[in-house]
Amino acid sequence: MDFDYSPRQKELIARVSAFMDEHIYPAVPTYEQQHEEGERWKVIPVLEELKAKAKAAGLWNMFMPPSSGHPHLDDTFVFEGEQLTNLEYAPLAEIMGRVSFASEVFNCSAPDTGNMEVLNRFGTREQKERWLRPLMNGDIRSAFLMTEPLVASSDATNIETRIDRDGDDYVINGRKWWSSGVGDPRCKVAIVMGKTNLDAAKHQQQSQVLVPMDAPGMKVLRMLPVFGYDDAPHGHAEVLLENVRVPIADSLLLGEGRGFEISQARLGPGRIHHCMRTIGAAEVALEKMCKRLMSRKAFGKYISEHSVWEERVARARIDIEVTRLLCLKAADMMDKAGNKVARLEISMIKVKAPTMALQVIDDAIQAFGGAGVTSDPGLARAYANQRTLRLADGPDEVHNRTIARMEFAKYGDLAQKIRAERDAERVPVGSR
Structure with missing residues (x-):
């Protein structure tokens, strides 16, 4: 290796x-x-x-x-x-x-x-x-509109936005939010995920279409703050689509019912990009923390000499290194075997990276004392950004579910026994 x-x-x-x-x-x-x-x-x-x-x-x-x-x-x-x-x-x-x-x-x-x-x-x-x-x-810049405020979007089969045929056009109706990039004046196009066929199989109801941001019926309702930060000039918006009409030939990506296929191709690399940027943010927080600890004295010695801070700095360095290695392993597997085979590694790094960064940034905030929660050292904003990543591109719970199920699958005989017991419990009493 x-x-x-x-x-x-x-x-x-x-x-x-x-x-x-x-x-x-x-x-x-x-x-x-x-x-x-x-x-x-x-x-x-x-x-x-x-x-x-x-x-x-x-x-x-x-x-x-x-x-x-x-x-x-x-x-x-x-x-x-x-x-x-x-x-x-x-x-x-x-x-x-x-x-x-x-x-x-x-x-x-x-x-x-x-x-x-x-x-x-x-x-x-x-x-x-x-x-x-x-x-x-x-x-120009662009946006991706999938998440919705009225359903649990961690299960994307829940999305309710409709993409209906009307002659040679699609007519789109729905409400999206956390539509990143919509606030940027250069944002000219959005990829929108919605349902084109409610009668199809659960993962084949959704399609993705290209929608110009200036299309009639596209309404930006508000920009969403993250812990009070508006994230301007990029920002995250709640968007209402009311009878938005686009030509099918110009807008449809890949084919009807292939929205999930597109999403899986899209999200794998994006998760790796997020995780590696997260490691960079953690490195900056650790650097700021060390410099602060080595420049201030408390109770007769530099704060860096207190054992509690030696432990926290050591843990931060270990966690950053572990996270980087896991991320590089996931990236390597994606290159060699594809995103589907690398599902476990992608999920593990998606959970590990923001959790690790949040701990390092939180320790850095503590090292700065009262200054840490102000905007001066930039740690509060960094924390807000990283906390969002525990939800973006799939929340921790969804990725942990994937990891756990792949782990349970190693013990096929026990899994088969559990399924059999569950099926037996579902038999009506009168038929036993």
């Missing part, structure tokens, strides 16, 4: 790290100043300047995996970028995770990454030209 990065990874890690050092870290104060000035939902100038520099440096669209075109569709679209495997991209995502806006600088931020992969794999030539090309160029 080789734990060393390949020469290609090392070269890209060095290039991305150097770009962060030279351009992104120094731009953080400017970004924060421009972010606080004027309208909340806007394009931030320094971010556009950084994007131009990243594109010129060839550090652009690195998330796009190789050979991602769908074999049954036109995949002749030519892309810029390195087209890295999940394993090659993972350490770069960690580096980007050290600054909240860094992934957008490299055109590698959610939900655009997942949407671009979907369009690349399942879109028609016309859909790619209209939406994928400007997304890959960084000219």
